Amino acid sequence: MRDILRNRMGWLHTWVGFVSGLVLVVVFTGGTLAMFDTEITRWMQPELAMLPQAPLTAEGLNHAGEQVQALREKEQTVFLALPSVRDPVLRILHYDGHAFVGPALDPRDGTDLNVRQTQGGQLFFDLHQSLYRGPVWGNMVTEVVGIGLLVAVLSGLIIHFRNLVPDLVLFRPFAAPGRAWLDAHLMAGVLMLPFIVMITYTGVVIHGPRLFPMISNGHGGKAGRPGHDRAHDAAPFAPLAPMWKQAEAVFGEGNIGFIRFEPRAVSFYRSDAADFVMTRDRVDFSPRDGQQIGVKRDERGDQSLGGIIRGLHYVRWGTLGLRWLYFICGAIGSAMMSAGLVLFVIKYRRTHGGTVRLALAEALTLAVTLGLPLASLGFLWSNRLIDPSLAHRELLEAKVFFLLWLCALLHGVLRSCTGLVRTAWREQAWGIAALGCGLPLLDVVSRRATAFTPGLDVYLAVDACAFGIGILALWGQSMIVHDR
Incomplete structure (x- = not known):
């Protein structure tokens, strides 16, 4: 009976996890970056550097x-x-x-102050909250996949409950690709389990009235x-x-x-x-x-509870250190879900290799795992390359973001359909490395005409994070996926 339950939970975890995971990686990545949406906006308005x-x-x-x-x-x-x-x-x-x-x-x-117009970090907040599709349909999709994540977490706990402690301490990054990705997925999932459950539950409750209008969260x-x-x-x-x-x-x-x-x-x-x-x-x-x-x-009671839930989720009251903690936890959560998507395509490559369905699954996995960071870095680059005086330039920056993301998807489809998925992962990793490592130089050059003051500020923080992502992509490009 226990084995039957674990097998059924394994099927549920695999398919619910993959389908919802494609969206959840976007939601978690957007939410992670939105922890510093205000700081990203200031970076994208370099005219404020000398204020x-x-x-x-x-x-x-x-x-x-x-x-x-x-x-x-x-x-x-x-x-x-x-x-x-x-x-x-x-x-x-x-x-x-x-x-x-x-x-x-x-x-x-x-x-x-005559600053350039930009959507700034709010683009990532909107991506997190509604997938940039508005407060009705977008919120409904994120609500549904949030519930899917809770289902995947519960089924995953049932599957791995007996080996929870060994999974926490065992990590073999240089093992066979499937084993290494599984270890990373399990370790990140176990370590981040309280945060993932808390952030997902509070997010579901906040937007619950959109699915169930009879429920009021007092906001x-x-x-x-x-x-x-x-x-x-x-x-x-x-x-x-x-x-x-x-x-x-x-x-x-x-x-x-x-x-x-x-x-x-x-x-x-x-x-x-x-x-x-x-x-x-x-x-x-x-x-x-x-x-x-x-x-x-606001009245007390249910509305006060809603305020607590929103405070936990948005953490706008938090100190800088707490927001960095949320940022790190969110990044690890995104990595955990990305590892789960990679595990899915590795598992089904053995039995469905060469099929159109697998090629599409691999392309979608690549698009949300590497294509999204690539487009995000390109979004920052576009901010400094587009003329600051151009009318409606904030919309043009957003179009650059989605165009790069679409190109990453099409690139993944092309490579996957021609049997070169490993090459696709490496090429997009190289793209992230180039944009991430080059962003600090772009910032220095572009701010020289406005205001460049070396020091510990939001500009240096964004540059350092982008450079770190670039170095991580350089390190991981040879270890991401192997076609075995």
């Missing part, structure tokens, strides 16, 4: 409010993001369907997408600085995240980084005279 750290002033906020008012008179719906430790500028933003974009302002006086999409409200009334509103001071008196100094402008209220929302529990608490003011209307707080 000194300066506190927000009343003059800067009032001037920003005047610019918001001018945009509202043109019937543009925008909101104002206040400076933070991670992003020390004022931003007038609108939601373009994928990312929040708009001008960056100097917090000292509210003047436009309305309207508050989460401040740029969607229409500006029905663009009449002038009172200066923002006095309202800001009153809002800080309620939530604490530095704990205001963004300002939203509605016909009957100017709302100051508490920052997501202010507390472990992620809420949409706000202070409302009259737009005419700036008088406080009231304080709106």
Whole structure:
């Protein structure tokens, strides 16, 4: 009976794991990079490199409010993001369907800093949350594959329960390819099991209402997408600085995240980084005279639980060290799923070698395992190579990302169908190595015309990570997949 159960669980783990794994590698990789989405955006706006750290002033906020008012008179719906430790500028933003974009302002006086427009790290957040397919169908797909991951984890535990401890300590990277990939898959899965279960469960719960509308997680999409409200009334509103001071008196100094402008209220929302529990608490003011209307707080109970779950998943309150821990765990989780996909194609190559179905499976595995990092690095390269003054350049950067990803898929299909899958893996690994190791040099050269200051900052951090990925690709290109 036990062997029958393990065999059935093995079939379930293999097929559910592969089908959902193709999407989950994308989701996990996007989420891992989205841990530093704000920092990636700053890297992709090198004009901010020389901006000194300066506190927000009343003059800067009032001037920003005047610019918001001018945009509202043109019937543009925008909101104002206040400076933070991670992003020390004022931003007038609108939601373009994928990312929040708009001008960056100097917090000292509210003047436009003339930065290049980019979707930045928000592209990876959108990829993680909805596969860049919008908040309905995209979220539904990620929700379904998240449930698939929980099924795969449960079935995997049943399969390997008896050998859980040996699998934790045994790793043979130089064994036969199948054995080495299996050891890596099992070790990463066992070590990262608590994190994978936590991050998947919280992600499923957050977006559960999209699959089950009768369930409410206490976090309305309207508050989460401040740029969607229409500006029905663009009449002038009172200066923002006095309202800001009153809002800080309620939530604490530095704990205001963004300002939203509605016909009957100017709302100051508490920052997501202010507390472990992620809420949409706000202070409302009259737009005419700036008088406080009231304080709106999320109710306790179920909504408070939803705030805890969102806080665990997004960890926007976390320290730099905690976000790096999430980043490392997410990267290992992505590697674990990638190893599972490779195991699938190695296993079925023995019985289905030369078939179209296997060639497609190998091409898809290659596209999400190496094609996605290749496209991500190309996305960073495009940011520095596309003219900063070009209109709608942020959309062009995104097109470069998806075009490179498509090319990686087509390259994998071509090589797989001609029996040269090993060559395909090595060629794409060489591409990652070239783009990753070359990115720091590109950063130095491209920032020399704007602002290059050697030192420990977000620019050096992104360059170092890209260089590390390039070195890892160089090391692994001869060990990735062997056609045996």
